[in-house]
Amino acid sequence: MRRARGTLLIWAFLAPSLTIFLLYRILPLLWNAALSVQTWSPFRPSKFAGLIHYEELLFHDEVFWTSLWNTVVFMSSSPIAIALALGLALLVDTRIRGRGVYRAIIFLSYPLMTVAVGIIWRWLYDEKVGLLNYVLLSLHLTQRRIAFLDSYEWAMPSVVVAAVWQIVGFFMVILLAGLQNIPPNLQEAAALDGASGVQRFRHITLPLLRPAIFLCLMIGIINSFTSFDLIYVMTGGGPNYATEVLITYIYRVAFVLSKFDYAAALTVVLFLFLLVLTWLANRVAGGEAGAVDAAE
């Protein structure tokens, strides 16, 4: 009886969160799935249409493939940001004065509204009047101005830089917490045993940081959705779809082109794609996705 009560309690504890997710994530996903196999407009009754939207997006829609690729590229900003943040965390973790100040300054970018981040970076990158071009020209690092956001080659890297800027502070704070959780006596013992700094880093620090790194990865994934705002404000998906990621494409198809049924199919595809990606990442990272059974 105790175990039964235990199980009931467990589900009761899970209920509030699960209800919210059911209402606001799972049901909407199912709504999208149902819609993706119909032709539908807000003004007319729907008709079952089988897989025509999927066929359209897989075989006839080059913007879909472009945006899929761009999504992958954009997600690469997460590992870059994590690597940078790790470096910063190691620096800040040293015994220097004013750590708190550095920490606060570097974190500052995260709470700033993405709209503001987008607009200011858009200006920084501006070909004619932007600060970056001004600095590059003044320091004679380039001969001609670079059209960061208006050129097909530079647009996506530029957006990735802005995204990294926004999130690196946040990752640093998480990794810093993880670093400070590592018992110092482990490091000392290893040093006494003759392990070098690099070896200590690889065999002690990194494994113990796995949960923190995994957390950063998770937040990074979510952030690449919320960065919808960032991309939309900075480039609107252009030029010529150079920075169109799946989520901006879905938004445009739904609310600018008013094709909700097609957008629903795109959403389902995005979800499945991410699912596969996460599953792969999990396998590569070695199993338990929770990664929260602390390193043993």
Add this chain to the structure above:
Amino acid sequence: MRPSRAASVHAALIAVSMVMLVPFYWVLKTSLTGENIFQYPPALLPRAIHPFYYVDVWYYIPFVRYLANSVIVSAIVVASNLVCNALAAYALTLRFRGQRAIIGLLLSCMLIPFQATIIPAYLITKELHLLNSHLGLALPLGSTIVCIFVFKASFDAIPRSLIDAARIDGLPEWRIIRHVMLPLSTSAVATTVILSFIWSWNSFLWPLIVIRNPELQTLPLGLSTFLSYMENTTGALYAFCIMVLVPGIALFLLEQRRFIEGLTSGATKG
């Protein structure tokens, strides 16, 4: 630490700080001077400082009301997150059938993008009669998967001996959470508070479609209305953004210390 090493660390950090601060400097400068940011060459130092944009923000829109709405919604979100996530995380630390399935489910839920769900979310909120209300605004953000895992990580690190001791003492489960788990997880609490606050505070798309009553607008929506009054003045936009930014920063600065306290005094594993 050797002085030369400290110096190089400082140098590196100062360089990084400047990179982080340059955009802020510009936002702040433009908000105080209202120069056309499309001038060239860009003016590095501010001229003619005036605080009028901040005054305009206060004057042209009911900034206080929007602030109050944002505060109420974010407070609901933070409180809800603390409760729901801690409970769920605790449940996940116990072994039960379906635990792995639930974890998998939660991770998958994280992959569902919000922009693709706003219409069904709207319809659901309508069915619940929560349109146009603070609760309706807060509910979709009421629990976040990331924070559940943060709590779980923290709870997992607490020695079973403590929990078992509490159980033997006859404490009911929820009291265990409150008196044993939470006090030892201040960093998780701080992370949850900061994250859920920021996500709720800056949320724009959801309030846009859920709120019809102008009295209930939150700050980001107010920004939109405000911009319509001051269409081409980036200075005004930035003044607004700074004013919206301040609570988030303040919260972080406050929580920062608790964050650290929690880490250095937490129960260390062997």
Add this chain to the structure above:
Amino acid sequence: MRRTLTRIVIGLLALGLLTGPVAAQPKTLSLLTWNIPIYKEKIEGWIADFKKIHPDVTVEWFDKKGPEWGPFYQTQVVAGTAPDIIDTQGAIWLDYASNGGLVDLTPHLQRDAAVKDYYNPKFLQTWVYEGKNYMVPFYVSKTLLFYNKGMLKEAGIARPPQTFDELLDAARKMTKGEKSGFMTLNFDWLYWPLLAMNGVELLTPDLKKAAFNTPAAVKTVDALAKATADGTINKVAWTGRWVEPNNAFASGTVGLYQAHAPAFFYVRGGGPWINGDTLGATQMPGGFATPNSHGLGISKSSKHPELAWEFIKLATNEKWAYTFGKNFKLFTGTRVDGRLMDELQKEDPLAASVMKTQLEQVDKLVATWPLGKDAQVKEAFYSEFQAAVLGRKPAAAALAEAERKVNRLLAR
């Protein structure tokens, strides 16, 4: 701590529930406008006047900025609570009309013949789809050519260009350093006059197939691409939205700027150099212009279409149309425009010189195809066009690809 927390949570929940939805009153009309919150007092004036005639009706007013208008309205439509009266910009109404989302106003206009004559027929015509009139003019605008007199003089150009070749030529002469010769807005087909003046048609007269893949079009796009590549045309023309091109012209670094009248007020606000001696306004070569007007219409789901029509008549009547025109210095597509123009001439000659272009050459309006799939065709065409002018693709290939895409769209 937890007890306090619980109390706080309960308190907030109670607060949250207290601010729940107000019960709907009988006979409510809702009005959704597009980015005119600054006009609040006058809209309240409309509502007050309406209340005098219909005291039992409450009117709710929402205003949303352009990029937010779409998501807001469409969500409301899906939920079945679409605002009764909507103010749309450009061709967005076509999407709704072609899907049966708007009330056909033709019978109302026929019934109230006096009202029909009150609206300028040339502008009224721009809201006709399949023979039915779905909206009435709220305020109208079309594209024109702004020019920086100083830059023209410096480059030795005597008068604004009269042909496409003259346009590019003049632009080239004015380009040096940060200054570029020509720029245009690119949303809502506003760039189309550049193609129209070279004899390019978008579609066949039956609107079923693409008709733009012609040697003339290839030549034009090619010329535009070359001009963009050497800086004669400011790239922002093809990549900017609303703010960037306006700001660029306001900073005084662009010689010729194709935009619609509302841009003038934005630009004047941001460019202290602008006055009667420095800014000129004229038609684009050939007089071609894309309209970008706002219309008022009624959502199909409205429960009180007759009342909505009454409201629209009131909002656009002489008193209020005149007030609107005076307030914003824009024209309303009604009989009132003549008077507005006369008064503007005296009060703000520079604005008058700009607004004069709005009432001229109204039979040279282009890009007004009544396409149900306007948004999609626009996207399909512009994505290829943009690739060509930005030098990513040769013009011929881009136009061929655009033709393929557009035909595919129209065939489905």
